[in-house]
Amino acid sequence: MAGHSRTGWSAVPADDQRYRPLYARLLGLRFVNPGGVLCFLFFEGAVALAVLLALAELVNWWAVPVLPMAVAVMVKLNDEVAERVVHSAALVPEQERDRFRRQVEPVVGRARVPHTLPGAMVTTAPARWEPADAPSPRAGRPARS
Numbered sequence: 001m002a003g004h005s006r007t008g009w010s011a012v013p014a015d016d017q018r019y020r021p022l023y024a025r026l027l028g029l030r031f032v033n034p035g036g037v038l039c040f041l042f043f044e045g046a047v048a049l050a051v052l053l054a055l056a057e058l059v060n061w062w063a064v065p066v067l068p069m070a071v072a073v074m075v076k077l078n079d080e081v082a083e084r085v086v087h088s089a090a091l092v093p094e095q096e097r098d099r100f101r102r103q104v105e106p107v108v109g110r111a112r113v114p115h116t117l118p119g120a121m122v123t124t125a126p127a128r129w130e131p132a133d134a135p136s137p138r139a140g141r142p143a144r145s
Contacts, residue, residue: 020033021034021035021036021039021040022039023039023042023043023072024039027072027075027076027079028076029075029076029079030079030083031079031082031083031086032075032078032079032082034075042068042071042072042075043068043071043072046067046068046070046071047064047067047068049067050063050064050065050066050067050068051064053067
């Protein structure tokens with residue numbers, strides 16, 4: 001971490017920084033990259049919600065500036081958490097990451113699933129009335145299609 005500057009960890013390239021929405025630039029978001037519609041919902045949606053709640057007299061009018069600020073604080077906090085996760089993941093050695101990936105990978109085709117029919121049980125073991133050394137009558141029959 002000592003060798004990386006603050007901008008070195010940024011997930012948004014410097015060239016694309018000027019095309020980001022104003023909301024994301026004002027908050028200084030580096031790891032959370034909301035688009036224009038999401039930034040609109042974060043700010044204008046929070047203002048509209050606060051105004052509607054105030055008009056319905058569910059909250060006081062002070063909620064109109066407080067609700068968008070609370071949303072902005074939560075978005076910035078989410079960005080900080082994402083930064084810490086990226087930093088801690090970068091500190092994990094590659095060998096540990098590979099071991100974790102092997103443990104998490106799903107195993108396909110390893111489990112035996114018994115084939116059952118509704119109301120009947122199909123088995124390869126001889127029936128109780130058949131002698132164990134006699135050939136099974138099911139072995140010679142062709143499969144139905």
